[in-house]
Amino acid sequence: MLEQIRAHAQSWGVKIAFGIIILVFVFWGVGSMNNSSSGALATVNKKPILLQEFGRTYERQVEALRSRYPGITAEDMKQMGLKRQVLQSMITERLLADEAVRIGLSVSPVELRRSIESITAFRNGDGKFDAEVYRSVLKGQQTTPGRFEDGIRHDMLLQKLRDRVTAPASITDEEARALFDYGRERRTIEYVLFPPEDYVLKVTPTDEQIAERYNENLDAWRNPQRISLDGVTLTPASLAASVEIPESAIAAFYADNAETYFVVPERVRARHILFMAQEGASKEEDAAARAKAEDVIAQVKKGKDFAALAAKLSDDKGSGSQGGDLGWFTKGQMVPPFEAAAFALKPGEISAPVRTAFGWHVIKLEAHEAQRTRALDEVRGEIRQRLGEEKASERMHEALDTALEMAGAGKSIDDIAKALKLEHKPTGLFSRADAGVAVGLKGQSVGTAFTTPAGTVIDTPLEIEGGYMIAAVLESQPESVTPLEKVKEEVAAQVRRIEGAKLAVKAAQEAGAKLADGLPVDLAAKVKTADPFGRNGVVAAFGQSRALVDAAFAAAPGAWQAAPVDTSAGAVLFRVKDVQRPTDAEWSAAAETVRATVLSAKREELFRVFVGELSAAAKIELRNAKILED
Numbered sequence: 073m074l075e076q077i078r079a080h081a082q083s084w085g086v087k088i089a090f091g092i093i094i095l096v097f098v099f100w101g102v103g104s105m106n107n108s109s110s111g112a113l114a115t116v117n118k119k120p121i122l123l124q125e126f127g128r129t130y131e132r133q134v135e136a137l138r139s140r141y142p143g144i145t146a147e148d149m150k151q152m153g154l155k156r157q158v159l160q161s162m163i164t165e166r167l168l169a170d171e172a173v174r175i176g177l178s179v180s181p182v183e184l185r186r187s188i189e190s191i192t193a194f195r196n197g198d199g200k201f202d203a204e205v206y207r208s209v210l211k212g213q214q215t216t217p218g219r220f221e222d223g224i225r226h227d228m229l230l231q232k233l234r235d236r237v238t239a240p241a242s243i244t245d246e247e248a249r250a251l252f253d254y255g256r257e258r259r260t261i262e263y264v265l266f267p268p269e270d271y272v273l274k275v276t277p278t279d280e281q282i283a284e285r286y287n288e289n290l291d292a293w294r295n296p297q298r299i300s301l302d303g304v305t306l307t308p309a310s311l312a313a314s315v316e317i318p319e320s321a322i323a324a325f326y327a328d329n330a331e332t333y334f335v336v337p338e339r340v341r342a343r344h345i346l347f348m349a350q351e352g353a354s355k356e357e358d359a360a361a362r363a364k365a366e367d368v369i370a371q372v373k374k375g376k377d378f379a380a381l382a383a384k385l386s387d388d389k390g391s392g393s394q395g396g397d398l399g400w401f402t403k404g405q406m407v408p409p410f411e412a413a414a415f416a417l418k419p420g421e422i423s424a425p426v427r428t429a430f431g432w433h434v435i436k437l438e439a440h441e442a443q444r445t446r447a448l449d450e451v452r453g454e455i456r457q458r459l460g461e462e463k464a465s466e467r468m469h470e471a472l473d474t475a476l477e478m479a480g481a482g483k484s485i486d487d488i489a490k491a492l493k494l495e496h497k498p499t500g501l502f503s504r505a506d507a508g509v510a511v512g513l514k515g516q517s518v519g520t521a522f523t524t525p526a527g528t529v530i531d532t533p534l535e536i537e538g539g540y541m542i543a544a545v546l547e548s549q550p551e552s553v554t555p556l557e558k559v560k561e562e563v564a565a566q567v568r569r570i571e572g573a574k575l576a577v578k579a580a581q582e583a584g585a586k587l588a589d590g591l592p593v594d595l596a597a598k599v600k601t602a603d604p605f606g607r608n609g610v611v612a613a614f615g616q617s618r619a620l621v622d623a624a625f626a627a628a629p630g631a632w633q634a635a636p637v638d639t640s641a642g643a644v645l646f647r648v649k650d651v652q653r654p655t656d657a658e659w660s661a662a663a664e665t666v667r668a669t670v671l672s673a674k675r676e677e678l679f680r681v682f683v684g685e686l687s688a689a690a691k692i693e694l695r696n697a698k699i700l701e702d
Contacts, residue, residue: 114159115693116166121159123696130158155700167686169226172233179228187224237682238675248667253653258604259624260650263613264595266580267642272572277564285570286556286563293554296503299522301511303543304489304496305536306471312460314493322455326448334446338403341438342414343378343396348387349431354658358432365425365432372422378436387431396436410435472533475542479529485544498546512536521545573642580636580643587632587645595645604652614639624648 112120133154137144188194189201193209196202210220286293326334345368349361368385372378382396391398403411410433413426417437426433471492478488489496502510507518517534524530526548533540556563583595591599603612609621620637627633629648636643654662694700 112695113699114163114695115691116163117170117691119166119170121162121166123699126159126162126699129162130155133158159700163692164683164687165226165230167683167690168230168233171686172229175233175236177229177232177236179225179232183228184221184225187228188221234679238678241671241674241678243667243671243674245663245667248663248670249659251670252659252662252666255607256654256658257625258606258652259648260604260652261602261611261624261646262599262649263602263644263646264580264583264591264598265600265642265644266576266583266636268569268572268576269642270572271575271579272568274575275568275571277567277571281567281571282560282563283556285567286559290553293559295549295552295554296505297522297549297551298501298503299526299548300501300546301499301521301541301543302485302496302546303499303511303534303541304475304485304492304494305539305541306468306475306492306494306533307536307539308461308465308468309457309538310494311464311467311471311492312457315460315463317456317459317463321459322452323448325455325459326451330445334451336441336444336446338415338441338443339400340414340417340440341400342398342417343382343436343438344388344391344398344410345378345382345386345396345434346388346430347385347432351429353431361432362425362427365434368434369422369425372434372436378422397438400441415440468539472540472542476531476533479531479542482529485529485542488542501547501549511541512538513541522548524548573638577636577638577643580645584632584634584636584645587634591632601649604650614641614644620644620646 111122111124113123113126114121134149137149137154188206194201194206196205207217210217345365347361347364349358353361364385368381371381379395379397382392386392386396388396401414403415405411406414407428407430409426409428413423413433414435414437417423417435417440419437419439421437423433423435426435475488475492478491483491485496499511504518504522507513507521513521514535514537517536520530520532521534521543524545526545529544530542534543583592586592600613602614605611605621605624607621607625609616609618611617611620611624614620617637617639620639623633623635623637624646627646627648629651632645632647636645638644
């Protein structure tokens with residue numbers, strides 16, 4: 073909470089800047105890197121960053137990460153170099169704070185007081201700053217007014233420096249409009265595609281080509297070590313079946329918890345037809361999508377089958393292939409406008425056009441079920457399993473001890489399973505990469521299983537999701553490479569595709585060389601038009617194709633381009649058919665946001681350069697490098 077409080081006191085701009093800066097500011101090129109037993113982790117212009125200070129800052133960052141990402145592990149943080157990031161951020165802050173003092177910046181008591189009084193967490197019921205509330209909140213966060221005010225003063229000082237450094241940044245209306253036009257421009261191309269498939273049959277791979285392709289891609293034919301296990305799993309779920317649960321306990325649990333665990337919320341089953349017009353679409357695109365939705369409603373009213381129309385017309389291809397069926401859903405699972413319309417319908421009814429962020433929907437309600445509580449007979453098995461697992465968890469260690477004693481005495485997996493009244497069965501072959509999915513093996517247990525010889529009962533329990541496994545290695549297949557003779561046809565097919573693509577490019581180049589005389593009749597019959605696209609690298613007919621987009625935006629409209637562009641679909645000859653630039657009305661609607669965004673980016677760049685210059689002139693020494701590696 074304290075970090076949030078401080079964030080509202082002008083610190084976010086600085087913090088965000090630091091987040092950007094530490095990614096590009098590498099200070100290891102200056103100073104020395106030697107271990108020392110002193111209390112300093114590093115020095116900045118001969119001023120120390122103490123180990124204790126670093127430790128506190130690092131722990132705060134760890135707490136923040138764990139709060140945001142509960143599943144993050146110590147190993148994750150080590151791999152992301154969190155300690156180095158924290159130290160780099162501290163060095164940056166030290167350089168900035170020293171520079172602020174050097175040029176005479178300061179925070180007056182009046183400024184500090186106004187900043188603190190503006191924090192809503194310190195206000196009473198009347199909305200006014202309250203000193204008692206202030207002290208109480210800080211006490212709850214285990215800090216003092218002095219420490220808190222030092223932090224606020226520090227953040228304000230850095231913000232003042234940032235404001236001064238970035239003040240020269242400016243943006244003219246002409247510059248902002250040019251950038252807007254550049255980013256929003258869309259182009260339409262006409263093109264002729266030379267697909268590799270048209271040339272594959274012309275390729276006859278030689279033995280040399282096949283062997284070369286095989287040897288260049290040996291990893292594709294490499295088979296990892298694989299093993300199979302025969303094991304007994306010891307988890308609350310597996311042990312639950314052997315626990316006797318009286319009917320009276322099941323009935324009592326149901327009576328106490330029916331309204332907690334067994335309530336089925338109100339739900340509906342619906343179909344829909346979507347016509348895409350995402351947020352930001354032009355008025356024309358939006359109106360066209362709505363008109364399509366209204367036309368569908370008219371067709372359904374005339375007796376057309378909704379599912380058939382969904383399969384044919386819906387832009388949601390996932391549900392469209394199922395006749396628009398979305399299955400059952402409850403409140404909170406769909407976007408609000410869609411949900412409100414669906415739950416307001418009666419079974420069999422069709423909605424009016426419904427606008428969401430995705431476009432215009434037409435909804436048909438198939439069924440509606442009111443909220444209900446599942447009967448005891450429906451959930452008896454679930455309750456028995458739940459209570460069984462609770463009791464089984466209490467005897468997990470006892471079962472594990474029994475299994476280990478029997479394994480140590482040379483007993484087989486079958487003997488152990490019978491003694492514990494559990495089932496066992498072979499896992500089938502799996503690799504190290506698949507161990508988690510196939511068997512649920514975790515951590516070091518994977519290595520233990522893969523280093524145990526076949527035919528051996530593993531003498532330690534293997535950790536799995538939710539418990540343990542006592543297992544024997546049934547089979548162990550070493551790593552190998554599939555011989556060429558077994559994959560020759562597959563390799564030959566790869567060669568044909570590769571060489572076919574080369575022939576397609578060659579054919580496109582030859583055709584492009586003749587375009588000065590006009591488009592030949594045979595090619596003119598193959599001309600297609602792509603949907604308008606922007607600069608983001610995606611062309612609907614080709615998917616992600618950076619090269620084609622760059623070529624299209626570099627080309628002058630009207631003329632066929634002689635040089636083909638190689639895409640994943642084949643070689644492409646094209647010409648720019650149309651250039652669509654944003655209108656004055658679109659610019660007017662976006663102008664304020666564009667100016668603010670560009671100005672912010674310019675300020676960030678000024679600040680980044682400023683910090684880079686500070687770091688280049690500084691003397692920074694790392695005294696305890698080992699701390700960052702632990």
